[in-house]
Amino acid sequence: MADESKLQIAIVGAGIAGLGAAIGLKHHPAIDVQVYEKATELREIGASIALGPNGMRTLERLGVDNALDDEIAFRNKSKYPMIYRHWKTNEIISTDSHAGEVEYRHLTARFYRAHLQEALAKHVDPSRIHFSKAFESVTFDRTIRKLVITFADGTTATADIILGADGIHSPVRTFFVPTSSTAWTGWVAFRSVFLYSHVAHIKDLPDEANHFWGPDRTLFISKLGRDLFTVVGSYQADPDAPDAPYKDSTWNSDGDVDTLRDFYKDWSPLVRQIVDAVPSTRIYPNAAAHPLETWVLGSGKVTLAGDAAHAHGGAFAAGGSLALDDAWAFVSSILYVLPENATRKPNDAEILKALRIYEKTRKPHTDRVMSVVHQNNKNKVARYSQARELETDEQLRTRIKNRVDPSWIHEHDVQAAFAQAVADETTDQVSAGEQARL
Ligand SMILES: Cc1cc2nc3c(=O)[nH]c(=O)nc-3n(C[C@H](O)[C@H](O)[C@H](O)COP(=O)(O)OP(=O)(O)OC[C@H]3O[C@@H](n4cnc5c(N)ncnc54)[C@H](O)[C@@H]3O)c2cc1C
Incomplete structure (x- = not known):
């Protein structure tokens, strides 16, 4: 039951961002956090997820040390976050590196999503998560001075602040910004997770996370925790072509392993053996949206986190870490206006200030990520449209070597960004005060 004597924070969506924010706020004596989730139970798609050092550090900061355990987090022994191989020869063409000092426990790790x-x-009181609560709309009740959320089942809940953490198609986001819906990018992934025993017999199987690149498609492989293995095949199509394959497929729909095998039939024998061993696969047509003008919505009482705030469509395998950093930044911004020893609830201006600090901490960084993602998507589609078969082997190798270095995304320092946002907010206030005196 919501406690109205406290600052009521309603989190919509129990994904990585929503759970992360709920964990960060749960010990605060003056905050009541409730999580409203559309699904009937906590459930993840049968796929893998990578977290970079930023996500791993934030998990630790939130107290979720159990997620860093080798039992569920698979890290490359070589410490390279990613190894890039040639589709025909299997040669290592390039590797990503961590830019700064990264301790073992914070190294880039791959998880089975359900394990994460x-x-x-484990860190959220189950009584705080309300299932089968699909956000539909929200109004502000001036009498009680609360936001009133209406769910699809006709029930309602009140809140002082709403955090929309309801994923890439975010109903909270599209309620406030109806033009912010997503569009198919033309990128399609075939994702499979299965027991390692299926591939254990393959001679020369790399035992680290590797990304094989070919002229128009890629194949990612990695061990995961608890003896699992993942294979992710992906390719780029022209999203505007009326006959583009999988254009109308549903996210997370049944895939066909024979089609997957056919896709890689010209690749190296090693890749073919891996693909032959895949027992089943699922299809994920990828969508993305453009950055929002502001994250401060609903007259300064509503904001967004995770894919809801920046629907970048999984590029750079960064969404999980971005969602965790959003959660941490949201929590820190709330604690800034409502420290644990506060004697009263924050007023509207203070809530607005918290949401502004949160936006200043996160939006410049995620906008930059989004602009690189959209540029990359444009380049991929252009390459696809311009007879990709003309790419020579040398051009492919150069493309692999010249890819975007993602370390600025995976090692972004959210704590430093928060400190800067607080400093900027203080400066803005001082100058506003000075202007008022003039
Ligand atoms: C193909 C693909 C591959 C990816 N690979 C990676 C990767 O390797 N590494 C990585 O970091 N990221 C990856 N991502 C991105 C990553 O999965 C997301 O960025 C991350 O899961 C976002 O978490 P979230 O909490 O914002 O959203 P979600 O995990 O989507 O959670 C949103 C929650 O909101 C709920 N919800 C939806 N609508 C409503 C509603 N109306 N009311 C209430 N609840 C609602 C949903 O049921 C869900 O539980 C990938 C994404 C894609 C598409």
Whole structure:
């Protein structure tokens, strides 16, 4: 039951961002956090997820140390976050590197998504998560001075602040910004997770996370925790072509392993053996949206986190870490206006200030990520449209070597960004005060 004597924070969506924010706020004596989730239970898609050092550090900062355990987090022994191989020869063409000092426990890790979700959920009181609560709309009741959320089942809940953490198609976002819906990018992934025993027999199987690149498609492989293995095949199509394959497929729909095998039939024998061993696969047509003008919505009482705030569509395998950093920044911004020893609830101006600090901490960084993602998507589609078969082997190798270095995304320092946002907010206030005196 919501406690109205406290600052009521309603989190919509129990994904990585929503659970992360709920964990960060749960010990605060003056805050009542409730999580409203559309699904009937906590459930993840049968796929893998990578977290970079930023996400791993934030998990630790949130107290979710159990997620860093080798039992569920698979890290490359070589410490390279990613190894890039040639589709025909299997040669290593390039590697990503961590830019700064990264301790072992914070190295880039791959998880089975359900393992990560379980690790997060262990830190949230189950009575705080309300299932089958699909956000539909919200109004502000001037009499009680509360936001009133209406769910699809006709029930309502009140809140002082709403954090929309309801994923890439975010109903909270599209309620406030109807033009912010997503569009298919033309990128399609075939994702499979299965027991390692299926591939254990393959001679020369790399035992680290590797990304094989070919002229128009890629194949990612990695061990995961608890003896699992993942294979992710992906390719780029022209999203505007009326006959583009999988254009109308549903996210997370049944895929066909024979089609997957056919896709890689000209690749190296090693890749073909891996693909032959895949027992089943699912299809994920990828969508993305453009950055929002502001994250401060609903007259300064509503904001967004995770894919809801920046629907970048999974590029750079960064969404999980971005969602965790958003959660931490949101929590820190709330604690800034409502420290644990506060004697009263924050007023509207203070809530607005918290949301502004949160936006200043996160939006410049995620906008930059989004602009690189959209540029990359444009380049991929252009390459696809311009007879990709003309790419020579040398051009492919150069493309692999010249890819975007993602370390600025995976090692972004959210704590430093928050400190800067607080400093900027203080400066803005001082100058506003000075202007008022003039
Ligand atoms: C193909 C692909 C591959 C990816 N690979 C990676 C990767 O390797 N590494 C990585 O970091 N990221 C990856 N991502 C991105 C990553 O999965 C997301 O960025 C991350 O899960 C975002 O978490 P979230 O909490 O914002 O959203 P979600 O995990 O989507 O959670 C949103 C929650 O909101 C709920 N919800 C939806 N609508 C409503 C409603 N109306 N009311 C209430 N609840 C609602 C949903 O049921 C869900 O539980 C990938 C994404 C894609 C598309």
